[in-house]
């Protein structure tokens with residue numbers, strides 16, 4: 001990229017269209033529009049910018065006013081970016097069932113996330129957003145009805161498609177529908193300017209709300225009156241909430257849809273993985289689901305057809321969902337075999353080199369370091385002392401555990417800049433080695449007594465002995481003494497000791 005942008009928001013849109021090399025059936029050209037190239041990784045970055053700038057233009061959104069929206073995640077993440085850049089506080093309402101990565105991303109971007117019970121479904125989220133907006137005077141972006149949602153797709157996404165496919169356009173355009181903004185916004189432009197392009201909308205096969213023809217009932221403000229009778233839970237996060245949004249209904253009512261294509265959940269998950277493995281395209285569940293619909297279309301399409309399908313977001317948002325369920329964390333048998341095919345760095349096999357710790361003699365240390373350690377471990381004001389490294393995972397585990405247990409402690413961070421400046425940190429390590437016989441960090445002392453490292457501390461607690469020891473040193477934990485200390489260990493270590 002040679003341009004310099006003055007705002008991250010200027011990088012939204014103009015996403016690439018990539019031809020599938022290996023998943024295109026013989027004689028058919030499949031093209032993926034990769035919305036993960038938007039700065040916050042999804043198609044909803046476009047909507048976020050569109051609805052905020054429309055509201056700024058017509059004065060409905062005042063400078064500094066709080067913005068609120070109900071979302072399954074991607075809209076919230078996009079809005080969090082736009083609101084961060086433009087300086088609006090943001091509150092997101094989201095059902096607890098959507099992946100936790102999404103909540104954390106929004107909070108990372110500075111938004112507040114209010115969860116709603118999964119049992120209240122999408123309509124519950126929307127009701128809560130409406131109630132909060134009305135009560136607090138916040139600006140509700142109303143993505144399911146807001147024309148600015150469809151407009152931004154007509155102005156940007158549709159134009160990008162026309163430019164890429166030239167005079168004839170793609171033979172088929174395949175998309176799913178969450179709000180229906182992508183569908184309505186792109187389909188109306190294609191219909192008007194490339195009337196030969198067939199518009200295909202995919203929906204979960206167990207939730208045939210669109211295929212049924214059963215109309216959604218709305219309140220006077222355009223929000224759904226109740227759940228659609230055919231809604232069922234499905235894995236295509238971001239598609240088919242438990243109602244047909246007004247934007248989707250508009251697309252149907254104005255005759256923009258040629259084919260409604262049902263797709264299965266397992267097939268969608270499988271094809272998202274195939275896109276990754278066969279094409280190097282990393283996407284979320286709805287990307288696989290849209291490909292599933294495109295492949296169905298391909299079965300009856302004429303030879304030479306060009307089928308464009310939307311890939312709405314990135315797969316990184318789905319690590320905790322069924323998409324990654326079969327992806328192992330530990331080495332499988334084949335990987336272990338590779339590891340064992342050469343001698344170095346294997347698990348469960350004693351190393352051929354002498355252990356470093358055993359080979360190194362205890363080194364002398366200057367008196368200043370001895371005095372420091374002596375004073376620190378005998379300090380009556382701070383009976384719990386940890387000699388630590390600032391960012392070591394074990395030190396972090398011990399600190400988090402002690403904090404949750406409600407125990408005040410002193411952490412002497414031996415690698416902090418001041419400790420390194422005069423070599424004191426390194427000298428203290430030598431003293432600790434000579435006093436404890438141990439070279440590992442952290443080393444923890446309670447009431448002057450050495451209790452060992454992080455694992456020793458945690459095990460002491462899980463054996464029920466730590467609270468007594470603390471009591472003898474005059475320390476009473478202010479937190480919950482029933483916490484399981486081992487759970488504070490780094491996850492990779494916990495996993496290894498379990499096998």
Ligand code: PMP
Pocket residue numbers: 042043044072073074075176177178179180181182183237238239284286287312313
């Ligand atoms: N896929 C994902 C992952 C989404 O988050 C969304 C938006 N909710 C969509 C598809 C559908 O986009 P639209 O709202 O424009 O219909």
